[in-house]
Amino acid sequence: ITEMKTLLFSELLRPITLCCVLVFNGNQLMSTGATIVLQSFQKSTAEKLGAARLGSPWNSQSLAACVSRCMIEYSTACKSVMYHANLRLCTPGSQVSFDLSPPDDAAEGDLYCPELACNTSDGFTLESGFGFMVCIRLLDSETFAQQRIECSSLGGFLASARAMEKLNLLQNFSSGATSLMGLDDQTTEGTFIWHDTGLPLTASEQGVLFIPGEPNNYGGDEDCVINNFNSRLNDIPCYFRYPAICERPMT
Numbered sequence: 001i002t003e004m005k006t007l008l009f010s011e012l013l014r015p016i017t018l019c020c021v022l023v024f025n026g027n028q029l030m031s032t033g034a035t036i037v038l039q040s041f042q043k044s045t046a047e048k049l050g051a052a053r054l055g056s057p058w059n060s061q062s063l064a065a066c067v068s069r070c071m072i073e074y075s076t077a078c079k080s081v082m083y084h085a086n087l088r089l090c091t092p093g094s095q096v097s098f099d100l101s102p103p104d105d106a107a108e109g110d111l112y113c114p115e116l117a118c119n120t121s122d123g124f125t126l127e128s129g130f131g132f133m134v135c136i137r138l139l140d141s142e143t144f145a146q147q148r149i150e151c152s153s154l155g156g157f158l159a160s161a162r163a164m165e166k167l168n169l170l171q172n173f174s175s176g177a178t179s180l181m182g183l184d185d186q187t188t189e190g191t192f193i194w195h196d197t198g199l200p201l202t203a204s205e206q207g208v209l210f211i212p213g214e215p216n217n218y219g220g221d222e223d224c225v226i227n228n229f230n231s232r233l234n235d236i237p238c239y240f241r242y243p244a245i246c247e248r249p250m251t
C-alpha cells in the first residue's frame with residue numbers, strides 16, 4: 001500500500017490506468033479486479049470554480065490517496081476532489097462548474113480537477129471575465145426550438161447562469177444584444193428548468209437573476225427566458241425571436 005501511494009503520487013500529473021486496485025476496507029485488504037483510470041487532477045486557480053459534493057469528506061493522508069479513493073468509490077462520477085492538506089481531509093466532487101459553490105478554504109481546502117479546456121471546433125471560443133470562464137458561441141438559427149436543436153447537435157446547451165457574474169459575462173459576449181437562456185417552463189407552468197442540469201430554478205436563483213416582478217407569465221404565455229442587456233432575466237413568449245448563446249461544457 002505504501003508503494004502504491006508513492007506510485008499514485010508520482011503519477012498524479014498525468015492519467016494512468018490501474019488494474020487490480022487494492023482497497024483498504026476497515027481492517028481488510030481486498031483486491032478488486034476493477035480497472036480505474038486515475039485522472040490527472042491539478043490545483044484549480046479559478047476562485048469561483050466549484051463542484052457538487054458527491055458525499056461526506058473523509059481523512060486522506062495524501063492528495064493521491066484522496067483522488068484514488070474518489071475514483072474507486074464513485075468511478076467516472078468522480079471528476080474532482082477538494083483536499084485540505086493540513087487537515088488531511090478529502091471531499092469527493094463531480095464535474096466542476098462556475099455555478100456551484102467553490103470549496104470553503106478553511107474547511108475543504110483546494111479544488112483539484114482536470115485542466116479546463118474549451119473545445120474550439122465548430123466556432124466555440126473560450127470567454128472569461130467577471131471571475132467566470134465559459135466555452136460559448138452564438139447560434140445561427142432563429143427560433144427557440146431550432147436554436148435548442150442546433151446547440152444540442154454541437155454538444156452544448158443554451159447558456160445557463162446561476163450567478164449575476166455569469167449573466168454579465170454573457171451580456172458582454174453578445175455586446176448589446178438581449179439573448180435567450182437555457183431555461184424554460186414549457187413542461188410545467190411555473191417550474192423553470194435549466195437545460196444544462198435538468199434541475200429547477202431555485203427561489204434564491206430567481207431572486208438574484210430575474211428582474212423584480214418577473215417571471216410573471218404575462219398574458220398566460222411566457223415560457224422562455226431572455227437575458228436583457230444591462231439588466232436581468234425576464235420570461236417572454238417562446239415565439240419571440242432573440243439570438244441565443246450555446247454553451248459547451250469545458251473538458
Ligand SMILES: *[C@@H]1O[C@H](CO)[C@@H](O)[C@H](O)[C@H]1NC(C)=O
Binds near residue numbers: 121
Ligand atoms: C471537439 O469537438 C468535435 C466535435 O464535437 C469532436 O469531433 C472532437 O473530437 C473534439 N475534440 C476534442 C479535443 O475533444
Ligand SMILES: *[C@@H]1O[C@H](CO)[C@@H](O)[C@H](O)[C@H]1NC(C)=O
Binds near residue numbers: 128129172173
Ligand atoms: C467586455 O467586452 C469587451 C469587448 O468585447 C472586452 O474588451 C472586455 O474585456 C469585456 N469585459 C469583461 C469584464 O470581460
Ligand SMILES: [Ca+2]
Binds near residue numbers: 185221223235
Ligand atoms: Ca410560463
Ligand SMILES: [Ca+2]
Binds near residue numbers: 214215216236
Ligand atoms: Ca415576463
